[in-house]
Amino acid sequence: MRQGFLGANFEALAELWNRFHPEKYRVDASLLIQNTVGSPTFDWGASCIEMRDDEPIGFVAVKRSPASLYRHPDKDQYHLTALAYNDAETGLESMAYVKRILRNRGASRLVFGEDTRHFWPGCPAECAKLGMFLMVQGFEEGGEVVDLERDLQGYRYEGVVPEGDEFRRLDGKDLPSLRSFLSTEFPGRWQYDTLNKVEAEGPSTVFGLLQNGNVKGFALLQNASAKLPIGGAIWRSDLGDNWAALGPIGIAKEIRGGGHGGALLGRALQQMAEEGARRTIIDWTTLVDFYGKFGFEPSRRYQSLAMAFE
Ligand SMILES: CC(C)(COP(=O)(O)OP(=O)(O)OC[C@H]1O[C@@H](n2cnc3c(N)ncnc32)[C@H](O)[C@@H]1OP(=O)(O)O)[C@@H](O)C(=O)NCCC(=O)NCCS
Numbered sequence: 131m132r133q134g135f136l137g138a139n140f141e142a143l144a145e146l147w148n149r150f151h152p153e154k155y156r157v158d159a160s161l162l163i164q165n166t167v168g169s170p171t172f173d174w175g176a177s178c179i180e181m182r183d184d185e186p187i188g189f190v191a192v193k194r195s196p197a198s199l200y201r202h203p204d205k206d207q208y209h210l211t212a213l214a215y216n217d218a219e220t221g222l223e224s225m226a227y228v229k230r231i232l233r234n235r236g237a238s239r240l241v242f243g244e245d246t247r248h249f250w251p252g253c254p255a256e257c258a259k260l261g262m263f264l265m266v267q268g269f270e271e272g273g274e275v276v277d278l279e280r281d282l283q284g285y286r287y288e289g290v291v292p293e294g295d296e297f298r299r300l301d302g303k304d305l306p307s308l309r310s311f312l313s314t315e316f317p318g319r320w321q322y323d324t325l326n327k328v329e330a331e332g333p334s335t336v337f338g339l340l341q342n343g344n345v346k347g348f349a350l351l352q353n354a355s356a357k358l359p360i361g362g363a364i365w366r367s368d369l370g371d372n373w374a375a376l377g378p379i380g381i382a383k384e385i386r387g388g389g390h391g392g393a394l395l396g397r398a399l400q401q402m403a404e405e406g407a408r409r410t411i412i413d414w415t416t417l418v419d420f421y422g423k424f425g426f427e428p429s430r431r432y433q434s435l436a437m438a439f440e
Contacts (some may be wrong), residue, residue, distance in 0.1 A: 131181045132227065135191070136168050138179055143214075150214035154368040154430070157249070162197050166211060169247040170199060173208065178229045180220050188215030190224045190328055191227045192232075193245040196412045200322045206238040218263065225267055232437055242269060242435040245284060246319070249364060251275050251414035252432030264435055272434030277362055277413045278426035280418035282374065285403035285425075287396030292389050297397035299334040304345060308336060311345040311382065320378045323360060324350055330358040337398040339390060347390060349380030349398040353407060362413030365430075374407035377415070382438050395424060 140159035148156050158184060161381040180188040189331055191212040197205035210228075215221035232240060242264060245248025252275055253261045291297075300308060305328070312321040327335050327350060335356075339347030352375040353365040359366060362375040369375075381391045402410060411429070412421055418428060 132178050132224075133181055134174060135172075135177050135179065136174070138167075139186070143179070143189055143220065146186050146189065146216070147212070147214045149216075149259075151243075152254075154365065155222070155249075155254065156287040157364065160273045161359065162212075164358070165247045165249055167366070169193065169211075169245075171196055171209075171246050176208070176228050177211075178224055178227055180215070180224055187217070188220035190228050192228055196246045196319065196322075199246060200318050204238055204317065206236060208232055208237050208240050209248075210242045211245050212249055212351070212389070213260075214419055221263060229439075234252070238271075238388075238440050239439065240430065243432075244434070246367060247360060250432065252434040255431040255433065261433065264299050269435040270437060273416070275414055275416055275432050275434065276418060276428040277365075277411055277430040277432075278415065278418070278421050279369070279409055279411050280425045280427065280428040281401060282403040282407040282410045285399055287393070287400045289392060289396050290388075290389055291393045291397070294439050295346075295390060295393060296339070296340040297394060297401075298338060299339045299351075300336045300345070300348075301333055303405070304338060304340075305333055306341050307340075307343070307345040308338070308348065311348065316380055316383055320380065324348065324378070327352075327358060327360065331356065337394075337401060339394040341385075346385060347394045348378075349376055349379040351376055353397060353402070353403060353405065355364040362411035365411060369409040369411060372408040374402045374405075375413065376410060377400065377412050379412075392420075392423070395421075399424060427435070 140162050144159045144162050171193040173194050176192040179186050193209040194203050195205045195207045253370050337349045337351050338345050366373045
């Protein structure tokens with residue numbers, strides 16, 4: 131029997147997820163709630179749970195395009211936020227249902243992950259079964275992205291700091307400058323995510339690069355105190371005690387290529403290390419060389435996947 135997510139038993143759905151995915155992608159019920167029904171773009175009509183004997187045996191969670199939240203080119207694009215099933219036949223039936231609904235609505239594309247409050251920036255390389263299932267469903271491969279990790283114990287930034295650069299966690303007085311910086315430099319998802327985090331956890335969740343008191347760069351920092359774990363922080367159970375996450379990170383276009391971004395990253399990592407960070411994740415990136423200079427190595431690989439509707 132098929133049902134919607136209203137009143138779903140998220141403990142049982144998390145168990146199903148954890149049986150389906152490798153150990154390093156473990157989630158708990160609260161994270162599943164946060165990134166599905168707790169997310170503003172969750173698609174109640176297209177998402178479904180397959181039940182047998184009062185137990186979930188499969189589910190598919192879908193989200194709408196973020197076009198209603200921030201600048202995004204395609205309002206008819208949908209996202210396959212998550213799926214898990216006990217047997218492939220159940221997965222096939224759920225996907226047939228989801229595709230029928232989306233096709234009837236005039237959907238343009240279905241992207242695996244990459245949604246607002248995502249789990250997946252692509253299909254994880256370790257989930258070969260899932261990858262094959264999605265290819266059979268008509269998903270096509272884009273590029274590869276990775277998560278990077280290192281242990282920050284004892285880390286100190288020994289590199290050059292450009293003159294005039296100030297680095298610190300932001301406070302309430304910096305908010306107007308942060309808002310103006312984000313709306314000029316990163317007006318899409320990064321602005322949305324960062325301001326949401328600031329609202330939930332306060333301005334100190336942002337580590338800033340300031341020049342003459344103005345924000346010129348930012349890095350979002352998370353640790354076990356995060357009320358709203360996003361990005362790499364969702365794999366906290368695999369990262370272990372004293373985990374930390376960095377990203378997004380970015381600086382103003384006019385100062386790129388002058389050593390400011392490297393100094394921002396180095397100082398942000400030092401700050402986290404001083405606060406006790408151990409295993410630290412930088413998620414969803416292709417900049418392996420940039421972060422590699424700071425000792426980060428790929429820990430998870432994902433294949434971007436999307437399918438077009440005719
Ligand atoms: C990524 C970013 C923060 C780097 O800042 P920056 O000030 O331009 O970089 P720096 O001048 O400090 O460079 C530091 C080092 O990283 C290297 N580097 C910088 N950007 C790189 C890139 N895109 N790819 C590979 N290496 C890069 C530089 O060559 C330099 O190496 P060196 O120390 O051997 O000379 C900045 O370009 C930016 O804001 N980009 C847009 C947002 C973004 O892509 N963020 C990261 C997403 S995961």
